[in-house]
Amino acid sequence: MERRNEAIGIGKGNIAIILVMILLLSNIIYKTYEIYFPNTFNGFSFNLVERTSDYLSKQLVTRSVPLLSYTLDTQETMNHQNDSIEKSPYNKLLSLAVPLLGYTIEGDTNHYATVVELEPKIETMVNQEKSNIEDTEIEEENIETIQEDVSYTNQSVENQMPTSYVYTLDQLKDFNFLINNIYTVDSKIYMTQKDFEVENWLNQDMSVDFTEDKPKILIYHSHSQEAFIDSREGVMDDTVVGLGTLLTEILETEYNVNVMHHKGIYDMVDGRLDRSRAYGLAAVPVSKILEENPSIEVVIDLHRDGVPDHVHLVTEIDGKQTAKIMFFNGISRRMVNGEMVENTYLPNPYVKDNMALSLQMQLKSAELYPGFTRKVYLKGDRYNMHLSPKALLIEVGAQNNTVEEARNAMEPLAQIIYETFSPTN
Incomplete structure (x- = not known):
């Protein structure tokens, strides 16, 4: 009985193998016919057959040569990205005007609903020896044509919260910590x-002489229109500019620090947010x-972030x-061929x-107000x-x-700022 069952099992296995071989042979015949007589078949049924044939061909090849599975999947993803870039009207227009720069449009991330902007991207397909980025000179007056990625934080909010607010030097010297x-x-x-040169950074003298009757701190806003959930439309006091005004008042009245608040608007172009x-x-x-006021040592660009609506x-x-x-x-660094290099154009x-x-x-904040700060965010542009240092x-x-x-x-x-720069702290 066991031999009979074994024979039946072997017979079923042989039948399965024969069916697979017939299927693969049919696929090969179909592919061969398709090569010599393209576009012969049309209609839904033939499209279904073609897709099935493509799938079988891919599975046959990739499972026979395992490394090809990763290679083909990666190539398919890259082709899709390249197609998206080539079809972008912004990329076509701006690449003609500024050949060095390739522009892409980013979609919203799963974590942040921030304003998404055009981001420069050095062409990676150009031969590195022929287009050494360090030899590329960008005139200072044209620096505004280089656009930095301002969709600040693309990591989840949960990953931006410290888990501890009391630190030892050994902990701070530990990379994972x-x-x-x-x-x-x-x-x-x-x-x-x-x-992370933590020990050097902790020993670096940040003291500023606030006793001088000259501006020591400059507060400004690259994104002056950033507002809050209940901000009144058109009311500057309800934006980050209003925060800058209040911070200036507190530093001057409570800490006797001479502060200059610059309220220039740089994110509105022709009456539109840009x-x-x-x-x-x-x-x-x-x-x-800064040139006209050499006494200024601290330069603060005051913003507000953009996060998912539930945060x-x-x-x-x-x-x-x-x-x-x-x-x-x-940090003015970028990724090239899997390595971090200096961002020489910014x-x-x-x-x-x-x-x-x-x-x-950050450490002063943890000392005075545990839980007040998120983690310090590091990004590639400058x-x-x-x-200013x-x-x-x-x-x-x-x-x-x-x-x-x-x-x-x-x-x-204001207290954190004062105590960080005060020589007595």
């Missing part, structure tokens, strides 16, 4: 242990202010509902100084942080916060 508690690294870049060149447009007048970035400080803040660093000689400052600000980009809450919650954040932020 830094990533889990201090920094959020944007998905378009990567960082390694050697990128942030695609805001950083470039802001860089020139802000640089002029509410709030904590309680002194019994008040207060918007959380986030320090943001543009350089920042002060990256390490900026990183040292944001770390000290965001005008090249304007003590440049800061600060996100106050997001579009889902109320004006009151955002304004409540200015008191603790």
Whole structure:
């Protein structure tokens, strides 16, 4: 009986093999006929046969040569991306005007509903030896044509919250601890242990002499139109500019710090919201202010973030509902062939100084107001942080916060700023 069952099993197996061979042979015949007599068959039934044939062919090849499965899938994805770029009218238009730059339009991420802008992308298909990026010179007056990615944070909000607010030096020197508690690294870049010179950054002197009767801090807004959930339309006090005014008043009246608040508008073009060149447009007048006021040491670009509608970035400080803040660093680096290299077309000689400052600000925040800050966000462009060694980009809450919650954040932020730069602290 066992031999009979075994024979039946073998017989069924042979039948299955024969059916598969017939199917594959039919597929080969169909493909051969299709090559020599294309477009012979039409209609739904033949389309279904063709798709089935394509699937069988792919499965046969990729399962016979396993490495091809990864290669074909990767190539298919790249082809789809290239097709999307080639079909983009923005890419066609701007690539003709500025051959060095390729432009893509990003879709909304699953994490953030931020304003999505055009982002420069160095052509990777050009031979590296023939088009050395370091030899490319961009005139200063045309810097606004280079557009930085301003859809700031593309990592989930949950990954941007510290899990601890008390740190030892050994912990801060540990790379994994830094990533889990201090920094959020944007998905378009990567960082390694050697990128974090924590001990040097902690020992760096950030003191500023606030006793001089000259401007020491400059506050400005690359995105002046950023507002909050209950902001009144057309009321500047309900935007980040209003926050800058309040922060200036607190620093001057409570801490005797001489502050200059620049209210220039750089994200409105011809009466319409346009942030695609805001950083470039802001860089020139802000640089002029710094040139005319050499006493200014601290440069703060005050923003608010954009998050999914269900996210509410709030904590309680002194019994008040207060918007959380986030320090943001543009490290002027980009990914080329899987490696991080200096962003030579938007350089920042002060990256390490900026990183040292944001770390000290983060630690001071944790000391004074645990839970007030999100993790420091690191992104590849420079965001005008090249304007000063003590440049800061600060996100106050997001579009889902109320004006009151955002304004409540200015008191603790002012104290953090003062104590970080005060020589006595």
